Amino acid sequence: MKTFILESSKYFMEEIDLEKDKEKILRAFGKRAQRCYGCFVAFHFKDMYLGEDASYYCEHCKTDDMFHFDDFVKFIDVSKLRESKGTHHLD
Ligand SMILES: [Zn+2]
Numbered sequence: 001m002k003t004f005i006l007e008s009s010k011y012f013m014e015e016i017d018l019e020k021d022k023e024k025i026l027r028a029f030g031k032r033a034q035r036c037y038g039c040f041v042a043f044h045f046k047d048m049y050l051g052e053d054a055s056y057y058c059e060h061c062k063t064d065d066m067f068h069f070d071d072f073v074k075f076i077d078v079s080k081l082r083e084s085k086g087t088h089h090l091d
Helices: 002-030 069-075
Strands: 033-035 042-044
Touching (some): 002 069
Antiparallel strands (some): 033 042
């Protein structure tokens, strides 16, 4: 039982840390360069839109049914992003 509590509190702490760093991680993620699938010009993720085909489009090529970065980023599991591997160098 003691081990269980230790394990779960450790898990809880990691969750909290990730939550705290989430904004920082997402900001770093938003600075990644990505080519627009429509015009092939590179943009920052934070200025792009996600299409239904899982491709990213710039604001000139997007259509109304696409999600802006600020919207689709809410559904991203930040722990899966490479930016979450080390948050100390993210500023
Ligand atoms: Zn474009």
